[in-house]
Every structure is written in structure tokens, then in C-alpha cells.
Amino acid sequence: MENLQLLLGGFATVFTMQNVLACLLGAILGLIVGAMPGIGSLAGVALLLPLTYKFNPTTAIIMLGALYYANMYGGAFSAILLNIPGDSPAVMTALDGYPMATKKGRPGQALFTANMASCIGGTIGMIILTFMGPALAEVGLRFGPAEMAVLLLVAMTSIGWLVGENPTKGVVVTMLGIVLASIGMDTLTGSPRYNFGNLQLMGGIPFIPFVIGTVGFAQVIQLMEERYKETDARVDAKLTIRGSMLTRHDFRRLLPPALRSGFLGTFVGVLPGAGATTGAFLGYAAQKAFKSEEPLGSGAIEGIASCEAANNAAAAGSFAPLLALGIPGSGTGAVLLGGLMMWGLNPGPLLFSKSPDFAWGLIASLYLANILTLIIAIGVIPFLIKILSVPLKYMVPCITVVCIVGSYSTSNSMYGVLVMLLSGVLGYILNKNKYSTAPMLLSFVLAPMLESNIRKAFIASRGSVAIFFSSAICQVLMLVFFVIIFTPVFKAILKKFKKGKPTA
Amino acid sequence: MKKLLAIVLVLVLTVSMLAGCGGATGSSSAASASAPASSAAASGSEAPAEAEAPAGWKPSKNIEWIVTSSPGGGSDIYTRMIQDIMVTEGLVDQTILVNNKTDGGGEVGRAQVSATKAGDQSDHTLLTFNSGDLMPMLLNTQSRIDGFTPIALMAVDNQLLFKGEHTTYADFAEAIEAAKNGTVVVLGGSKGDDVATYQKMLEEIGLTESEMPYITSDSTSDAITSILGGHIDFVISKPAAATEYVEAGRLIPVIALASQRYGGALADAPTLSEIGDYNNVDIPVWRGVVGPKNMSPEAVAYWTDVFKQVSESDQWKTDYLEKNMLISNYMNADEAAAFMTAYQQDYMAKEGLK
Secondary structure (H helix, E strand, O other), X not given: OHHHHHHHHHHHHHOOHHHHHHHHHHHHHHHHHHHOOOOOHHHHHHHHHHHHOOOOHHHHHHXXXXXXXXXXXXXXXXXXXXXXXXXXHHHHHHHHHHHHHHOOOOHHHHXXXXXXXXXXXXXXXHHHHHHHHHHHHHHHHOOOHHHHHHHHHHHHHHHHHOOOOOHHHHHHHHHHHHHHHOOEEOOOOOOEEOOOOOHHHHOOOOHHHHHHHHHHHHHHHHHHHHXXXXXXXXXXXXXXXXXXXXXXXXXXXXXXXXXXXXXXXXXXXXXXXXXXXXXXXXXXXXXXXXXXXXOOOOOOHXXXXXXXXXXXXXXXXXXXHHXXXXXXXXXXXXXXXXXXXXXXXXXXXXXXXXXXXXXXXXXHHHHHHHHHHHHHHHHHHHHHHHHHHOOHHHHHHHHHHHHHHHHHHHHOOHHHHHHHHHHHHHHHHHHHOOOOOHHHHXXXXXXXXXXXXXXXXXXXXXXXXXXXXXXXXXXXXXXXXXXXXXXXXXXXXXXXXXXXXXXO | OHHHHHHHHHHHHHHHHHHHHHHHHHHHHHHHHHHHHHHHXXXXXXXXXXXXXXXXXXXXXXXXXXXXXXXXXXXHHHHHHHHHHHHHOOOOOOOEEEEEOOHHHHHHHHHHHHOOOOOHHHHOEEEEEEHHHHHXXXXXXXXXXXXXXXXXXXXXXXXXXXXXXXXXXXXXXXXXXXHHOOOOOXXXXXXXXXXXXXXXXXXXXXXOOOOOOEEEOOOHHHHHHHHHOOOOOEEEEOHHXXXXXXXXXXXXXXXXXXXXXXXXXXXXXXXXXXXXXXXXXXXXXXXXXXXXXXXXXXXXXXXXXXXXXXXXXXXXXXXXXXXXXXXXXXXXXXXXXXXXHHHHHHHHHHHOOO
């Protein structure tokens, strides 16, 4: 109850004209930044930070918090409408969002689903943050290298749910993702790997241009190929605000995955170094284990809801270690932390007791930002979906420009553009031959984390495997891992056994 | 009609994206552009100081300042703080654009600055250069410090060794004993500087890397996360990153990795020579600024003077040095060049590089 009181105090801080306006401005900027591929929340917050030095710290952090938060909404826009993920967590949104918008002709509902799910996931995350933030942060600390390594093993098995009909092809693309991820500096010793003497490759393949290429630019190549087959306008559905509303049935489909992912996402967000992208991946993969009305990947509402809810919940969850312990749960969190220090606040275990106004004001502003962003997003949806009725011959050059600008801006160099173009060709070839690119992206994200955690665990244990079974968390996760691995094997044996019985 | 509206919308979207990007990269210039107005008033009192500056070369166009690490990190804050001081104190009247070039672990940005051709551009290019940048550059590339023109050295830092709540050893001497008797004592810390200090310390206390292993984290805050969770026994950190945790009682300083003890909350930590028959480990972590190899001597003279004035400003002393517990150690271009070259020689000798 004490927390509730403090939260109300936080709301009192937030509800001044100046702070609400700052929150609104942050939310709008966040939506724009999020919708722009290449400029994720990290860059958005980092670039806005110097401008806010002259503000008072509470107003500034409210604006930055809102920006970070709204960014998660914005990422879904370009993913659903253009098949270009606006930020990395939106990769999964594109899997179902784009088919739903184009093949099914329901772009309005796709965007609504994404935003509603974001709001639900975010709200769950924030309620948990309000009541259990510091406690959860302590639980997150228990996840050391060994625990993280086993958790990532479990996450890697979830790739199995994404591979589609042909397991061999799935394994091939997964391996490709791992190989590409291993290029660059060794995470522990800092020595270059597979860079072939090339300075650019020494830093590895940047994720954002890689994603824009394999998903977005591959799409452009495909569109150009299909140009002659298609009619002028791609979607003729009535693109009005009424026509883009969710039906009651849609809403019922959206709710369970959004709730599940809300809890899962919050927990992933709390873990050190995991973040919103991993949250979205896991949320989506977990949905595979539950029933969906349509198969995932074909434009299912459940698919959009599960990953969008998870990434917003993770964004909220990552504030727990930041506020309670001064540990950034994500890159964006690290920038915010830098900002706090510039304002003379010392983030750390004492922040809540030393500057309660500030800490609770920030949490209250997240609630506010969540609602404001939803309202703004719903307001712009009817206008945004008009993009889909633009003829292809105008869309292709526009999307290409967006791809190039987005990949350039990740590191302000043409290297990103080159990576984007090459991975676009790679993605096109893979799609053409019915290899799904999602497992590749997932393994590209998870493999480096798995590698560094396993190696750290081995350093600490001097090479003994026992460390992966030493703590309770490890043992439980290992059990889950083995159950997932062996279930199909046992099922197959059981099937054979049943089949064999009558004849024997 | 509908079609036309749609086209207009797409155009607006694209333009806003471009504008957004333009605004993004230009944000630092916006910040500095607004400031000259306010500094104009202040420059009245600054006038004598400016008159002392060598009349000769002066920047005549935008200055590009390259930082090879990502926005928000230590190097970035250091750079933007100096940029802010230069503008508010009216030391530089051209716009300074800070550009984060992180490709190739920073090597691409460094190579680009090093290779800037003589002329106007090379006089208007700066590069943030720290000990943590020099070490990977020496290890992984053929570039050496003589490929740059050192301009100034601004500050020096040292590290401490901390134990956490879960650490079972009372102090570091006990941990050394345990490690010598075969128990694994795990240390952790960040990359670069911290690793160099760790290696030097091991050499001093006579242990091998398998007796007292070190887990490299991406950043000091990651390393502190590990020790708070009890996954490592000791952590190496600079004072600034750890003081909050010391105050909250979650980290306890056990060794000052410097020639003398720190003050304040860190005063309890003895130096290495106090706990046994060891020499003090003192590897300075420094922050500096360099320019392209081909920067003209006039421009070097101008810049080294500007950085001197920054190091003497109140804002630098209170908002940067004091806050981060750094030791002010301004060196001009010649001194910095000698210092960096000596540092390079030491490091290369230790790593067996030629």
C-alpha cells in the first residue's frame, strides 16, 4: 500500500502542465523515432539527451521515459505497413503484421492489435514494476552467467517453433545466423574474428541494417519482381476509422496472448542484458505453444499481440534494475543512466530513498505515456493506412529510400548501407527458396549472448560443467530444456510403439 | 483525388523521416548554435583571456569531432561536456559536430581521422582518444600513436578493487592466500584499462590467470551487476562508477590500485604495498584528444590552448572532474605526445608487440 501512496505522489508530480506537455512531446517524438527504421530508442534518447540538460531533471526524464516507451509502439507501424521493422523488437511484429495488412486486407486491425497489445503488455509491466520493482531486480541479479546461459539454451530451442515445415532448411538458416553473428570482436578477449583483415568487419555485422536488409529490402526486390503481376492499388478495403476497428471477436483473440506475454516480457526485461528484443522473440515463440486461430506467420492476430505485448512489458521491466539498483537493463537504459548523472542525480541503490519524487514521478509518467501514446496512435492509424493504397511504382522507391536512410543512420556510414543491400539480396534468395529468415535473425541475436555467458561461466568454474547445474534456477531451467528437447523424441518412440503393437 | 492524397501522405512521411534524420545528426549543432547567443554576453568578461590566445589560425568552418564509442558512454559524455564548455565559455565560435563513429570497434573512425589529408579539413578534425582506445588499436591494427597529432591530455583516473556482499573473504590478502592454496577467486571488470590493471596486479602478487581468473564484461555496470548477484568475488572499477554502491553498503573497497589511498568514502582501502610485500599497481587511465597526423602546427597551437582553457574552467572542475572523481592532469600538445608515446612503448613491450 505504501507503494500505491508513493505512486499517487508520483502522479501529483507528473500532473503539472509542463510535465504533461513534456510527456506528450516525448510520446510523439517516440512514435516518429520508432517508426523510422534504423533510429531506435537508443539513438532517439541519446540524441534528445543533450537538449534536455537545460530542463529540470524530473521534466527531462519524463520526456525521455515517454520517448523510450512510445518508441515501442512506433516500431510496429513501419513493420506492419511496409514490412520494415522500425526497431529491432518489431522484427517479430512484421512476421504476422505485414501479411495481415496486405494479404488479409486488414491493416487497420493489425495496427490496432499491435497498439492495444502494447498498451496491455506495458500496463502489466508497470503494475508489476510499481509493486515488486526492487524485489524483482534482486531476483534478476541471481541470474549470473551460468543461469543466463541455460536460459538462452531454452530460448534457442524456441527457434524450433519458428523453422516452418522443413526442419533441414530451418537448421541451415539458424546456422547461417550463428556464423554471421560470430564475425567481429570476440566478446571476452576483444580479438578480431573472421574479419579477413577488414577494418569494418572487425566491429561485426550491425543488427539494424542486417534486419532492414533481410526483411525490408528483400521485400522491395520481391515487389519489383511482382510489379507486372499486380494491379495498381494493393489494398482496396474500406480504409476508414470504422473499417479499422477491432471486432469483439478480434479482441477476444488478442487478450490471452497479450496477458501471457505481458508477464513473460516483464520478467525478461528485468534480467540483466536481455531487453525488449529478446522479450519480443520469446513472447512470439511462446505463442507457438498455444492455440492460435490462424497459423502464426500468416497474419494471425495472436502473433502480433504476443510479441507487441512482450516488448512493451520488457521495456517497463527494464526500468526495475535501472531504478532499484542503477543497473541499465538495456542500451537505452544505459543512456538514461548517463543522463541521470549529468543532472546530478546518482542512480543506484539509494535513488528511491534519496530522490523519491523523481523515481516515482518517472514511474507515474510511464503510466501516463502509455495512455497518451495509445490515444495518439489510434488517432493516426486511419491516415497511416492510406500508405497501403499507394501504387507500387511509387512505393518501391520510397521504401528503398527509407531502407537506405535507416541503415545509414545506425553508424553514420555507408558500411551500414552496404550491409543492408547485401543482406537484402541474401534475404531475397532465402525467401525465394522457401527458407524462412526469422530463425536466422533470432539466432543472430541470441548466439553471441549464449557464447559470452557460457564462456564466462566456464572461466568462473575453471572449465567444470557442474556450474550449469549448481543453482536452483539452473536446475529448473535445465529440466525445462531437457523436457523441450526430448518431448518430440519420446512422442516419436511412443507413436512407433503404438503402431507396432497390433502387428506384434 | 484519393490517390493524390495518398501520394502526398507518402511524401510527407518520407520527408519527415529525412527531416528526422537530419535533425538527429544535427542535434548537437542545434545545441551549440543556440549557445553562442548566450555566450556573446559572457564573452565580454572573457575578452582578456581570448586576447592571450595566439593570434593566427582560427577555425573557419564546422569542426568535426569524432568519438569512437556509442552515445551515452563515458567517452561520449567526456566529449560532449568539453563541447558544451567550449561553446558556453565562447572559446570556439564555429559549430562543433560530435560524430559517433562506432564501426569496427572504433578502428574505422580512428583510421579515418589518421588519414585525413593536410589542409583545411585536417585542421578542423578532432578525435577523442583514451587509453582504452589506444590499447585495442595497438593490439588489432598496425596504427600507432605517430599516425596522429596529440593535442592535449585532460584527466587521469585510477581504479580500485571492491568486494561485494556475497564475497566470503574478509579482505584481499585473505583472497590471495586462498588462491595460492588452490581455491578459485574470480575477479571481474570492464574491457581495456581494467584488463591491463588486472594483468599487472597478477604479475605483482605472483598468481596465474587460472588461479585468479578474470571475467570481462562489456561495461563496468555489467561487472557490478555480476558482483551484486554474487557471481564474482571482486570487481575492478573506477571510483565514479562505484561510489553509489559503496554508500549503500553493497560494495566495499578493498584495494586502491594507485600509488596512494583515495579520500572520502574510499579511504579505507589500502594500496597493494600496504597489504604485503608488493609494489603498488598504478596504471593511469587517461583521457585525451588528438588530431589527424597532418594537422598544421598553427592549428595544433590553437587547439592545445583551447583545451587548456577548458581544463581551467569552473564547469570542467565541478561538473566533470569532481563528479567523476578524476584527477586534473592537463598536458599540452608536446607533453601529451611524449606521455602517449611512452605509454604505447610500455604497453607494446608488455604485450610483445613490435
